[in-house]
Amino acid sequence: MTFYRRTDLDDLDPGDGSVNVSGRASRLFEHLGRIARAASVRPTGETAVTPIGCRRRPGRKPCKGRIRVRRLDVPSTVQWECPHCGDSGEIINVRGSEWDLGAARVPLPEDEEGQQEVKVRITEQQYGLLSALPLLMEPESEWIVAKAEPATHGDVRLTGPLDFWELLVWELAAAANHEESRTRQRRLNELCRQLGNAVEAQTGFRV
Ligand SMILES: [Zn+2]
Numbered sequence: 001m002t003f004y005r006r007t008d009l010d011d012l013d014p015g016d017g018s019v020n021v022s023g024r025a026s027r028l029f030e031h032l033g034r035i036a037r038a039a040s041v042r043p044t045g046e047t048a049v050t051p052i053g054c055r056r057r058p059g060r061k062p063c064k065g066r067i068r069v070r071r072l073d074v075p076s077t078v079q080w081e082c083p084h085c086g087d088s089g090e091i092i093n094v095r096g097s098e099w100d101l102g103a104a105r106v107p108l109p110e111d112e113e114g115q116q117e118v119k120v121r122i123t124e125q126q127y128g129l130l131s132a133l134p135l136l137m138e139p140e141s142e143w144i145v146a147k148a149e150p151a152t153h154g155d156v157r158l159t160g161p162l163d164f165w166e167l168l169v170w171e172l173a174a175a176a177n178h179e180e181s182r183t184r185q186r187r188l189n190e191l192c193r194q195l196g197n198a199v200e201a202q203t204g205f206r207v
Contacts, residue, residue: 038050041106048068063082065087075092119158121158126194
């Protein structure tokens with residue numbers, strides 16, 4: 001059995017940056033928000049595979065599918081589907097919302113230095129760690145997470161301009177400082193070091 005859901009972000013978003021839902025609804029909202037952000041940083045009309053895992057549990061086992069997204073501009077819609085189990089839906093009113101990380105909201109750096117592209121491969125577990133963080137503070141950091149692509153062996157590739165990486169690494173260090181679980185703190189610190197080292201190796205800049 002498959003589902004088709006139509007979600008209007010305007011119905012869920014109180015408009016003041018806070019999200020007025022809790023528990024299961026909150027997790028679903030986060031999931032759909034992640035899908036909307038992933039679509040907002042990709043070209044219009046193209047279907048793209050994301051590393052976002054499907055949330056369904058057919059036969060009580062987690063579905064192994066990775067969500068595919070397609071963004072349409074007129075009307076502003078994000079279509080999504082899981083190629084594994086067929087779960088699908090669409091999200092409307094993404095454009096201009098806090099889930100929109102497109103060029104209007106997050107312009108790429110203008111200077112050559114800040115534009116330098118850095119690519120880093122991380123594990124699926126590390127991507128899960130990043131995705132589970134509450135929204136990062138800067139949309140530029142979210143942009144890198146939203147742009148993530150699946151790589152071979154279940155890994156995930158993060159790509160973005162140097163300026164955005166600077167913010168992401170800084171915010172991860174802050175998130176690690178505030179993390180209460182020792183295990184998660186150690187993993188966040190490891191990820192932070194790994195990303196920082198990769199940025200330095202590729203650009204010569206220590207972030
Ligand atoms: Zn699925």
